[in-house]
Each structure stands twice: as structure tokens, then as C-alpha cells.
Amino acid sequence: MASIIGAVTLAHEFIRSRVKEGDVCIDATAGRGYDTEFLCSLVGKSGKVIAFDIQEEAVESTRRLISEKGYDGIAEVVLDSHANMDRYYDGEIDCAVFNLGWLPRGDHNIHTNADSSIEALSKALEMLKDGGILSLSIYYGRETGFDERDRVLEYLKTLNPSVYTVIVSEFTNRPNCPPICVFIVKLVEV
Amino acid sequence: MASIIGAVTLAHEFIRSRVKEGDVCIDATAGRGYDTEFLCSLVGKSGKVIAFDIQEEAVESTRRLISEKGYDGIAEVVLDSHANMDRYYDGEIDCAVFNLGWLPRGDHNIHTNADSSIEALSKALEMLKDGGILSLSIYYGRETGFDERDRVLEYLKTLNPSVYTVIVSEFTNRPNCPPICVFIVKLVEV
Numbered sequence: 001m002a003s004i005i006g007a008v009t010l011a012h013e014f015i016r017s018r019v020k021e022g023d024v025c026i027d028a029t030a031g032r033g034y035d036t037e038f039l040c041s042l043v044g045k046s047g048k049v050i051a052f053d054i055q056e057e058a059v060e061s062t063r064r065l066i067s068e069k070g071y072d073g074i075a076e077v078v079l080d081s082h083a084n085m086d087r088y089y090d091g092e093i094d095c096a097v098f099n100l101g102w103l104p105r106g107d108h109n110i111h112t113n114a115d116s117s118i119e120a121l122s123k124a125l126e127m128l129k130d131g132g133i134l135s136l137s138i139y140y141g142r143e144t145g146f147d148e149r150d151r152v153l154e155y156l157k158t159l160n161p162s163v164y165t166v167i168v169s170e171f172t173n174r175p176n177c178p179p180i181c182v183f184i185v186k187l188v189e190v
Numbered sequence: 191m192a193s194i195i196g197a198v199t200l201a202h203e204f205i206r207s208r209v210k211e212g213d214v215c216i217d218a219t220a221g222r223g224y225d226t227e228f229l230c231s232l233v234g235k236s237g238k239v240i241a242f243d244i245q246e247e248a249v250e251s252t253r254r255l256i257s258e259k260g261y262d263g264i265a266e267v268v269l270d271s272h273a274n275m276d277r278y279y280d281g282e283i284d285c286a287v288f289n290l291g292w293l294p295r296g297d298h299n300i301h302t303n304a305d306s307s308i309e310a311l312s313k314a315l316e317m318l319k320d321g322g323i324l325s326l327s328i329y330y331g332r333e334t335g336f337d338e339r340d341r342v343l344e345y346l347k348t349l350n351p352s353v354y355t356v357i358v359s360e361f362t363n364r365p366n367c368p369p370i371c372v373f374i375v376k377l378v379e380v
Contacts, residue, residue: 005355005375013207159363165195166363167371173349173356181357185195 007179010169011135012038014183015095018133019043023094026127027051028082028120029112032104033062035097040071049075050089052082055110058103082120086127094132096124100148101139101179111144114151121155125164125186134184141177149180156182163187197369200359201325202228204373205285208323209233213284216317217241218272218310219302222294223252225287230261239265240279242272245300248293272310276317284322286314290338291329291369301334304341311345315354315376324374331367339370346372353377 015038019025025039030051039049053059059079066075078088098121100112124134140149156166165185171178209215215229220241229239243249249269256265268278288311290302314324330339346356355375361368
């Protein structure tokens, strides 16, 4: 069945090719829990996924999904801002996943914002081990998200190019504000 | 050994994940033959690779490399413009690879140009089967390639979004005109 490739498929291809059993991942924006579930399926019982969301509705959705899938022993779902992620884990991580925007099927007026997103990205990039990855999907449109999109993309340009490979991918022939996918690999030049 | 990810690695990851034994590929810009060789290694003896270059030096380099690697039975190297690719193969293809710019270790003044590149891209996209892919790396810098880069990227925006997924990837935190990687998947929405 042929179909169009979207941001989720692209991000999952990138993550799947690099995350393995036993890895430690952070889902910085749990939302409905789909990425938390996906990460749990990759890291397995020897791995760990810590998911964050500031909306109770999102945390509940994610906990329910994780429970249904039998991943309770792998994922921890935290009701707090992703900007505080370093309070909940103090080791190195293999992967961090961010979706900036609104809660799917939630209130479009409640949206991630540039200040806390950039703070959280900065912490996650610091926590990444060498060879670790960060996947960031930026959703914007209607009246929201444009400022966050611009400021986050500007911030990413400032990352040290000898440590971080920042790849910004855009669906340039799609109408109506298609999401932007960012893939970052932390590597030390040798 | 950790190291920075470059355009070639990124393009090869994309191609490797989708090209398989028996596939038919076009290397639209043979250059020193590295992509022709890479494609031959993926499609094997039951596959076919047709490579084009307008510079004799490039065609000779590519033929030599292919011969050294034992891929003579797989690759055909043609001294002609990629804009004429449809004269050399009239079936559907699985993959096309383009590198726009100058010949590596060659004369920087001899450069692909927007008109023939866009004509060749258009033919390759037409020849792709559903599910087929096109990888395009755009090199530019010094005084050359900026016009071609801009016109090619503008052209790609005009492709039908229900048929072609066009993903333009940029290394946004690198200085000095890093190459732009474009990945296209031809798919019919179902």
C-alpha cells in the first residue's frame, strides 16, 4: 500500500535505526503517549523511558496507553515541565524525543512555548551521551507556534557543529504549514 | 569511533534503507564513481545501474572503479548529459541519485547547471516507480552553485504533494555552505 510519508514516519525511522534494547530515553512531550509507547517497544524491559507533560489529560492518556501495552515497568510518566527533566534523571541518555505544538485532540490554545522548549532542549542535549540522538518535530499553524518555531530553529543554529549534527528537514512541497522535523546526533569529532 | 555525520552518510542511509537486490538505479552524476559503486553493491548481479557524466575524466574514473570492484556486469557508464537519461533506459526505475556541483578533485569551473539539472530531475521523477526514491545532494560555494541551488529548490516546491514527498534537509549549524540533502519518495496517496 503506497502512501505519503509524514513527520511521524520520518521521525520513527530515524529513532528506530538508532535506539536499541536497554537504552534510556526521554519523551519530553508525552501528549497522547504514542512516542512513549514507541520508545518502550524499542528499549524493552532492560531499558527505561521517562515521559513528561504539564497537562494532566496527557499524563493520564499516556499512563493508560502504557498500562494497556504492558509497559508499566519500562515507562515513568511525570506531570511536570520538560524543562525540569534533569530533576528526574541524572545519568546520560541515549535518546530524547520532542513534539512541539498542542496536545493532539486537545485544546489548541495550550501550546508548548519557546522559553521552556529551548531550556528543555538544552538540558536534553547536555544529557545525551556521545552518539545519542534527539528527534524534534515542530507543529505550528493557525495562529500559534510561529514564534516558537522561529526561535527554536535560531537556537539550533547556535549549537557547536563539532559536537552536534543538526539536520532540519522540511516537506517543502506541502501546503498548510507542514511540520518541521529536526534530527540531532551528538558526536565528538575524532 | 564517534564522528560527525555528513551529507554522504545521510544520503547513503536513506538509499540503503530502500534500495534492494535486483533494483534498477540511475546515478545521474557519476563523478568519481563512488555512488555508482555504492548502488552496485546494493542491487547486486540481478540489478542494474546506469551512470551518466558529461566529463570524460569522470566517466573514466567511474569505469575504472567499477572494474576494480568487479561490477562491470551491473553498471553501464554513459558519456552523455543526465538530461538524456530516457534515451538509455525506457523502463521504470527504483532509485535515482544526483550530486549537483563540481567534479570532486576536478575543475571547480565545470559545474552542473540549473537548466539541465531540472530537466534531468524531472525525467528521473517521471521514470521512478511508485515507492521509488530520488536522492539529491546540492553542493555550492565559492562563486558557484547558488543560482542552481535556488532554482532547483524552487522547482521541487512545485511537485505534486499527493505524488511526491519532498524532504529538504539542511545542516543548519554548520558554517561555510554545507551541502543540502534532498530526499524524494514517489508514492500515490491511497
